[in-house]
Amino acid sequence: MPYNTKQRQAVLRFLEERPEEALSACEIAESLRQNQCPVGLATVYRQLERLEAAGRVHRVDTGEGALYQFCAQGGRRACFLLRCESCGRMIHLDCVHLEALCRHLSADHRFRVDPRRTILTGLCDVCCGEEAPHGTA
Amino acid sequence: MPYNTKQRQAVLRFLEERPEEALSACEIAESLRQNQCPVGLATVYRQLERLEAAGRVHRVDTGEGALYQFCAQGGRRACFLLRCESCGRMIHLDCVHLEALCRHLSADHRFRVDPRRTILTGLCDVCCGEEAPHGTA
DNA sequence: TTGCGTGCAAAGGTTTTGCATGGCA
DNA sequence: TGCCATGCAAAACCTTTGCACGCAA
Numbered sequence: 001m002p003y004n005t006k007q008r009q010a011v012l013r014f015l016e017e018r019p020e021e022a023l024s025a026c027e028i029a030e031s032l033r034q035n036q037c038p039v040g041l042a043t044v045y046r047q048l049e050r051l052e053a054a055g056r057v058h059r060v061d062t063g064e065g066a067l068y069q070f071c072a073q074g075g076r077r078a079c080f081l082l083r084c085e086s087c088g089r090m091i092h093l094d095c096v097h098l099e100a101l102c103r104h105l106s107a108d109h110r111f112r113v114d115p116r117r118t119i120l121t122g123l124c125d126v127c128c129g130e131e132a133p134h135g136t137a
Numbered sequence: 138m139p140y141n142t143k144q145r146q147a148v149l150r151f152l153e154e155r156p157e158e159a160l161s162a163c164e165i166a167e168s169l170r171q172n173q174c175p176v177g178l179a180t181v182y183r184q185l186e187r188l189e190a191a192g193r194v195h196r197v198d199t200g201e202g203a204l205y206q207f208c209a210q211g212g213r214r215a216c217f218l219l220r221c222e223s224c225g226r227m228i229h230l231d232c233v234h235l236e237a238l239c240r241h242l243s244a245d246h247r248f249r250v251d252p253r254r255t256i257l258t259g260l261c262d263v264c265c266g267e268e269a270p271h272g273t274a
Numbered sequence: 275t276t277g278c279g280t281g282c283a284a285a286g287g288t289t290t291t292g293c294a295t296g297g298c299a
Numbered sequence: 300t301g302c303c304a305t306g307c308a309a310a311a312c313c314t315t316t317g318c319a320c321g322c323a324a
Binding site for chain 2: 302304305306314
Binding site: 002003005007008039040041042043046047063 | 277278279280281282283289
């Protein structure tokens, strides 16, 4: 069982307080440092690895490195993330349609989706409007 | 407009001939070299970047680097990918339920999913069985 | 006291970039 | 002929790892 070090608490608490943000290991380490609670980058990575394995955080692989986000459901419910590929915004989605889709994939396609690792990428409402050809508000 | 170099053709044709495989830039370069059609790794990356922008290939970000896969639909239809996080297998999914989900997200959540950039991660039928607690066949 | 956790620095791997050369149009 | 594309090597970047020390239990 893991020791309850202050670094461990710091990383988890930091993400817990920002459930709507997906952050890189670097950003987390940098912020903690400024918060008078410095944690080495390697340690941040090691804690994130554990937190992900424990189902406490989402991990989002992007082309520019992984992002980590607190998982409010503790991995129990199908809580998906939407990621805007234009502005990078992360949007929580706890929708009955997604749960239905998961059941369908499991039953009919024999594939068990892991909501914590699955990110639906696309365009959010704001960016969708911006990219429309008929007018840049 | 881009020049039609033999390197460009080689990369696209290579992916076109393997519509079921998601490959890394390194694997592509290595295979082309063995096929008597060597293309520099940097060039492979540059061509993949363009092909993705043109909607000809999927790009899958994984923790161990990006994978690229031919996009049979040319980006027109909602053709999703399932990725087994255990064995790495990529499974095409062209399912009416997914199209319905996309329409729902667009209409009710104002989010426009990009199927080419979206990968549903989870466990395939084989690996799902393996990880079950009751017996390792 | 035991042994996991930490920090630092170095290594590992992927992807990008600079620059001179080559090849398509 | 003009200019984009290529190849090579170096750089940039993220992430992991080795090792000695520190700290929770």
